[in-house]
Amino acid sequence: MFSSSGYDAHESVTFFSDAASGLRGVVAIHSTRLGPAFGGCRAWFYDNDEAALQDALRLSRGMSYKNAVAGLPLGGGKAVIIRKPGETVTPAQFEAFGRIVEQLGGRYITAEDVGVSMSDMIHVARSTAHVGGLPQAGQAAGGDPSPKTAYGVYCGILAAIQARLSTRSFSGLKIAVQGLGSVGRNLCERLHAAGAELVVADINAAACEAAQQRFGARVVPVGEILFQAVDVVAPCALGGILNAQTIPRIRAPIIAGGANNQLATAEDGQRLHDRHVLYAPDYVINAGGIICAAAEYLRTGSEDQVWARVARIEQTLAGVFLESVSTDTPPHLVADALALQRLSPAPRASSPAKGLAA
Missing domain, CATH: 3.40.50.720 (NAD(P)-binding Rossmann-like Domain)
Incomplete structure (x- = not known):
C-alpha cells in the first residue's frame, strides 16, 4: 500500500470483510486535520483488489481537498464496496458495512456515492450513527x-x-x-x-x-x-x-x-x-x-x-x-x-x- 501511486500520507486504510454477508471493501482515511473524515461509500465492480484500493486512496484524498476548499470542518475519507459482476449489494451487507463504520469510532462518516442510494444508507444507519445522506x-x-x-x-x-x-x-x-x-x-x-x-x-x-x-x-x-x-x-x-x-x-x-x-x-x-x-x-x-x-x-x-x-x-x-x-x-x-x-x-x-x- 505504501508504494501505491494513490498513497498520499493517508492516516489509515482499513480492509474489511464480513463472512456472513459476503461483504468486502476498503475504507481509506486520508486526513482528520480539520475534523472527522467525511466521504461517501461507492459500490463498484473492480478488475482486481489493487484497483479498489487505488480508487479508495485517490477518492479519500480528493475528499480532504474538497472539504477543505468548501470550508467544512471535516477531513477526507472514502469507502469502496467491491461488487461482483451481476450481483447487487444486499441490505445485510450494508448493515455489516455500518458495523465497520461504527468500529472506526467516529473517525469516518459515510454517505451515498456511485452505486449506493439513500435507501441503502438507511440500512447502514441501523448499525451506526456516523452516516449522512438520510431522508x-x-x-x-x-x-x-x-x-x-x-x-x-x-x-x-x-x-x-x-x-x-x-x-x-x-x-x-x-x-x-x-x-x-x-x-x-x-x-x-x-x-x-x-x-x-x-x-x-x-x-x-x-x-x-x-x-x-x-x-x-x-x-x-x-x-x-x-x-x-x-x-x-x-x-x-x-x-x-x-x-x-x-x-x-x-x-x-x-x-x-x-x-x-x-x-x-x-x-x-x-x-x-x-x-x-x-x-x-x-x-x-x-x-x-x-x-x-x-x-x-x-x-x-x-x-x-x-x-x-x-x-x-x-x-x-x-x-x-x-x-x-x-x-x-x-x-x-x-x-x-x-x-x-x-x-x-x-x-x-x-x-x-x-x-x-x-
Whole structure:
C-alpha cells in the first residue's frame, strides 16, 4: 500500500470483510486535520483488489481537498464496496458495512456515492450513527445529495463560461454531458431549462432515450462524448477520463463536470492548460453533495441555507480561474494550493491562491 501511486500520507486504510454477508471493501482515511473524515461509500465492480484500493486512496484524498476548499470542518475519507459482476449489494451487507463504520469510532462518516442510494444508507444507519445522506426531516438539511451536487456543477459552469466565453447566458450554448445518473440527469434538467443545447451519452440506453425525449438532447456513443464540438464538456460518470490519449482529441474550450478524479494524473491538468482548455477542478465544482450531507450530519443549517452555500461554488471557482489566468497556473494547481493551505498544520505567511472565497 505504501508504494501505491494513490498513497498520499493517508492516516489509515482499513480492509474489511464480513463472512456472513459476503461483504468486502476498503475504507481509506486520508486526513482528520480539520475534523472527522467525511466521504461517501461507492459500490463498484473492480478488475482486481489493487484497483479498489487505488480508487479508495485517490477518492479519500480528493475528499480532504474538497472539504477543505468548501470550508467544512471535516477531513477526507472514502469507502469502496467491491461488487461482483451481476450481483447487487444486499441490505445485510450494508448493515455489516455500518458495523465497520461504527468500529472506526467516529473517525469516518459515510454517505451515498456511485452505486449506493439513500435507501441503502438507511440500512447502514441501523448499525451506526456516523452516516449522512438520510431522508430529509422537515426544513432541515438532508436527503439525496445528488441534486445539490448537480446545482453546484451548474453554478461552476456559470463561472467557467463567464471566465472563458464572457457570458452568463446558457441560451444557445452546446453542452455535452457524460453520464446520466442522478447528478447528470439533474444537471441536464437545469441546463435545458436555462436554454442550453444538450449532447448526452450513457451506457444506459433508456437514460439516453429519456434525455432525448425530455430535453431534446442529441445522443452520441459513450466513446465519442468527450470529443464533441461543443462549448462545455461536463463529465458526470467515473474518473480517469482526461488523460494523454483523450486530451489531444478534446474540442471544447471548457471541461466542467461532476465526476470525481477526472484527471488520470496531475500532468493531465497541465496538458489541458497547455491546450487552452479551461478545467474546473472536480473537487471544487462537485462539492454540493458533501455541503448538503455535512449540514445534515452536523446540524448546521436549513435546506435554504444549504442551497445558498452550494451557490457559492461559483464564487470559489471564479477566484480559481482568476488566479490561474493572472499567474499562468493550471486551475487544478491553484485549487490544490488553496486546499493545502487550509490543511497545513501551521498558517502560511502567504498563499499562491490568495483572495479565493469558499
